[in-house]
Each structure stands twice: as structure tokens, then as C-alpha cells.
Amino acid sequence: MADIDEVMKGIEVKVKKLRVRNFKSLKDFELDLQRLNVIIGPNGSGKTNSIEALKLFKMVLDYLRGEEINPFLEWWGYKNAVWKGDENLPITIDFEYSVTYKDKSVDSSYEITVAESDKEFKILEERISILSPLEVTLLARSDLWKLILKRELLEKYYTKVSEEEIIKLRLEVLDKLKANQEVEIKESPHRYLMKLVLDMIKIMADTESVVGFMHDNICDSISESLGLDAMGYHLSIVLDDLLDDLVYPITLGAVGAYIIAEGTIILGRIEYKAIREPIHPKRELIISGDGSNLISVLSSVGEIPERVVNSIKYVFGMDSNVRLETTSDGRAYLKFYDGKSELNPPSVPDGLYKLVILELALERNAPIIACDEIENSLHARTIRYVIDEIRNSSSVGIFATHSPAVIDILRPEEVVILEKDQEGATKPHRFEKPAEISAKLNKLGVTFSEYILYGGYA
Numbered sequence: 001m002a003d004i005d006e007v008m009k010g011i012e013v014k015v016k017k018l019r020v021r022n023f024k025s026l027k028d029f030e031l032d033l034q035r036l037n038v039i040i041g042p043n044g045s046g047k048t049n050s051i052e053a054l055k056l057f058k059m060v061l062d063y064l065r066g067e068e069i070n071p072f073l074e075w076w077g078y079k080n081a082v083w084k085g086d087e088n089l090p091i092t093i094d095f096e097y098s099v100t101y102k103d104k105s106v107d108s109s110y111e112i113t114v115a116e117s118d119k120e121f122k123i124l125e126e127r128i129s130i131l132s133p134l135e136v137t138l139l140a141r142s143d144l145w146k147l148i149l150k151r152e153l154l155e156k157y158y159t160k161v162s163e164e165e166i167i168k169l170r171l172e173v174l175d176k177l178k179a180n181q182e183v184e185i186k187e188s189p190h191r192y193l194m195k196l197v198l199d200m201i202k203i204m205a206d207t208e209s210v211v212g213f214m215h216d217n218i219c220d221s222i223s224e225s226l227g228l229d230a231m232g233y234h235l236s237i238v239l240d241d242l243l244d245d246l247v248y249p250i251t252l253g254a255v256g257a258y259i260i261a262e263g264t265i266i267l268g269r270i271e272y273k274a275i276r277e278p279i280h281p282k283r284e285l286i287i288s289g290d291g292s293n294l295i296s297v298l299s300s301v302g303e304i305p306e307r308v309v310n311s312i313k314y315v316f317g318m319d320s321n322v323r324l325e326t327t328s329d330g331r332a333y334l335k336f337y338d339g340k341s342e343l344n345p346p347s348v349p350d351g352l353y354k355l356v357i358l359e360l361a362l363e364r365n366a367p368i369i370a371c372d373e374i375e376n377s378l379h380a381r382t383i384r385y386v387i388d389e390i391r392n393s394s395s396v397g398i399f400a401t402h403s404p405a406v407i408d409i410l411r412p413e414e415v416v417i418l419e420k421d422q423e424g425a426t427k428p429h430r431f432e433k434p435a436e437i438s439a440k441l442n443k444l445g446v447t448f449s450e451y452i453l454y455g456g457y458a
Helices: 004-008 047-065 071-075 151-158 163-169 172-180 193-203 207-226 233-263 272-276 294-301 306-316 350-363 380-391 434-444 448-453
Strands: 011-023 026-032 036-040 091-101 104-117 120-132 136-141 144-149 182-185 265-267 321-326 332-337 368-372 396-400 415-420 426-429
Touching: 011 047, 011 233, 026 047, 026 426, 036 047, 036 380, 047 071, 047 091, 047 104, 047 120, 047 193, 047 233, 047 265, 047 368, 047 396, 047 426, 091 233, 104 233, 120 193, 120 233, 136 233, 193 207, 193 233, 207 233, 265 350, 272 350, 294 321, 294 332, 294 350, 306 321, 306 350, 306 380, 332 350, 350 368, 350 380, 415 448, 434 448
Parallel strands: 036 396, 036 415, 265 368, 368 396
Antiparallel strands: 011 026, 011 091, 091 104, 104 120, 120 136, 136 144, 144 182, 321 332, 415 426
């Protein structure tokens, strides 16, 4: 069985855009993502909703594992999660991202639409679209999978078959493809596309096996739907080429979507009491939203990562360090050393735990690290260090804040301002000319937070 480390090995996923429809105040929300995205706005503008949309996406994966009965129970029912309480509306979450594996790179989007029916959670549709180098979409519903292709792509493969072969074999399937540009997959490889990825991970040992078997699984289903076996050798070779070129990017896109769902870290209220309690650690590789499994994750990783050690030395002094220790009955806990004394868990500051959690998320190459009120438990100097770490990482940071101290650390292009329109829908805005804003701040001699709070944005 491959764990998240094995699946992510050698695969680089970069998230570029987030779209959300009909989740709470996010009626039609679209945010282009940079390396760092700090969300600000008045109370009730949708900052927390933006973070919670990511949480819902992660909970869908838990649902497919059988660990979550109904993700909407988090919000006390679908009525509280959907736009304006309209239970007839579905909720859609959509990411655009790039996936690079070995010598292949694809630009993809993954869209999932969910709802509730008779108090049961429902996945209505998944859609993997490859934006480049090819344009192809795999639409997956519980009762039907459909491959949707661009006409220009089909023309390319159509010309590979000679006129004589066309006459001889009466290429009905290719004619149909040219006319309709889609293939209905009669026997879909699985009810849900993301569940197919999960099942491959359960039985495969590494990334190459997961990608390879998923590719073959989908190709076989499409080939069966097209009736390739009855078409003759030459035609089947042409269509095999077509499927190989189409399905491999789709497979990478699907694995990329899984990595986003599995690997994203969303920090909420951290359970410092649970972190301080010595435990018998389990094998866990992803930090939970409350950080309560920190000791298990550190134990699974083995040695404290150098990135974590360096951050502690920067913030708390060069003689500082942390170490995993065990009690006489084998329970693990984190001990802090400041060069002069040792601090057991009850005396370790909250900020140290939060710093370790954030740095560990960066060390694990989390596709997205999200946190509501990043400033809690952290000094401004520590926040600056974390922000610089994210700027130089492969992760995308999405933070919400009310703190002027945080805003003053930022560059204008890193700020996302949320406002509600007349309908009450959350709309994100960025500064159109961030370089001019920076020059203006220097000229006026004011801080970024002063500029925003005293009317600069308006």
C-alpha cells in the first residue's frame, strides 16, 4: 500500500486557481492563487468561508474512505452550508493546477459537485479537464463516465488511417467521435474518479504503479466501450495511440487532485492540551486541522526535520532545540531545550507548537497551507519568518487575518480583500498595480495597514 509520501514522491503539484460556487457566502467565488495569499476584510465578509471551502474539499476524501458519514454535519446540515439556505442548489469546488511527473507536465482542473438528498451526502459529478498540452475532459458520475474531446485532436488521429482502410473497415466509431466528440464509457472503472485513485493507492506500492494501473484501468474501460477488439488490428492501434495520449494526462490530473485533497493542511483552533499529552504514537504523515496528531507525525517522520530545527533556533535562539522523548511506559512527547534549561510539555509556549506545525507542513510539501487568523500565538517576528518561508517554498499559503502587524509584513500583490456585493455574495479583489502601491507607501511614509485601514483601497 502506498502512503501519501510514496504518491507524492517525484510528483510536483502547483495550485493556481480556486473556484467555489454556492458554498455559504461564496456564490460565485474565483481566486487566482500566488505563492502567498493573505485574505483581509471586515467581519462577515467571507474570510472563514474561504478557508472552510477547502475543508469541505478535504472532507469529501474522508467520505470516500468511509471515515465521514456526511461532511455537511460540520455545519449542522446542508441548509447551513449552501448559498442562502437553498437546498435545491449544488455546491461546486474547482481547482486549476499543474502536475509534473518525470518528463510529463500537464495543466489540469478538477471540479467536484456535491449536494444533499434525503439527508444523505451525494457526489453529483466529478470533472477532470486537461487544459494543456491537450484539451480533453473526463466527466464522471455514479452512473456514467464520459470522455469529451476537441474536434481538432480527433482530426489528427483520423488522418493516421489510410483511405483504403477507411473503406474496408467502415470506421463508424471514428465518424461518431468526429460528429459528437465524446465517448460514453459503458462500464466505468469506478463509481467515483477520486475513489479510483484511493483504491489504486491501497493496492500499489509507489507512484509509478498508481499512475500506470490507473491509466490501464481507464484505457481498458474506454476500449471496451468502443469495441476495439472487433475493429481490426490497424484501427485498434490508431485508437490505442489516441487513448494513450489522452488518458495519461487525465491520470496525472486525477492523482494531482488527490494530492491536493490529501496533502492540504488547514489549521483551525489548535488543541495545545492534546499536543502536550504524552501518547503512544500512530503512523500518520498529515497534520490534522487542530494539530493534535503532531507527536504521531513527528514520530512517523523519524528525526526532527532540519527545517523545523532551524526555525526554532531563529525564533528562540541558537541554543534552542526540540527533541522527541519517551516516558517510562513508551509514550512520546516533545521536549524543548533553550540552552540553559529543559522545558517539559506543560511549560512549552503555544507559539513553539504552532511554529513546528507550520514548518512541518512546509517540510511535507503541502500543496496548500491554510490558516484562519495566522497571528494567533505568534509574535510578529515569527510571522515574518513563516511568511518568508512560504515565499521560498513549493506550497501555496492561504491565510486570513485581522492583524495590522501581519498586513505590514506583506507585499501589496499578496493581499486579497474580500467584500460583499449587494446580493451578499463574497467577492475577492487584489490591487491592480501593486508596484505603484509600494512606491506610494514609501512616498507617504505610511505602513501598508494604515493605507488600507484609512481608505487607501477605496
